[in-house]
Amino acid sequence: MANFNLIVSTSRFSEEEAQDEILDLLDMFGDPDAESEITEIKGLLLAQTALDPFEVIEKLKELIASEPWEVRYILRVLPVERVVPTELDAIRQAARDLAVAKIGNNESFRITVEKRHSALESIEVIKAIAGEIESKVDLENPSWIVLVEIIGGEAGLSVLRPEQIFSSVIEKRK
Incomplete structure (x- = not known):
């Protein structure tokens, strides 16, 4: 994926669950067309969203504050400019x-x-x-x-x- 703007990490062997989770969350945040790719590196995914990656970070923090159970597989998300x-x-x-x-x-x-x-x-x-x-x-x-x-x-x-x-x-x- 050459144009990623989010790097998502998860635990080893949870990549598919984390991929589903990030795509569902990005859809919930307003981007139903986001894409994600599981890399060859264990526990690492790349995602491309039309949303501002820094706004995604803020929305994730807000979600955790109100509904922490919504994020089960994603460990870390880094915005990429x-x-x-x-x-x-x-x-x-x-x-x-x-x-x-x-x-x-x-x-x-x-x-x-x-x-x-x-x-x-x-x-x-x-x-x-x-x-x-x-x-x-x-x-x-x-x-x-x-x-x-x-x-x-x-x-x-x-x-x-x-x-x-x-x-x-x-x-x-x-």
Whole structure:
């Protein structure tokens, strides 16, 4: 799936249930035509929705707050703003474009790289992106996270606030 805008994780061997669940939830949120693909990586799915992926995260949090039993198989959902080939220059450019548009001069950031099925080194990606962003780094409590999710030949990128990541476990504890 080349144009995904959500990365969904679940426990191993629950991929089909999680796929049904995310598609049902996206339909409930207003996108009956959403698509999903189970990847070759255990516990990982990709989804494409016409909805704003950040709004999907908010709707999931609201749903958990009112009806926690509605989310049984989905563990985490990450919004994706841009998908590029897993090449250092493409990742650097996309991260820079997203960061410049969002991160203010007085705000901090952290780069998080999660890679699967790629020979690219995480530290290479971090160094390439860090050189493009002039704001200060804060690894403990950043204003923004530059998220790079490498899945084989494709990389999904987002610049998001820490609270814009959905974790069903964390939300259910609240």
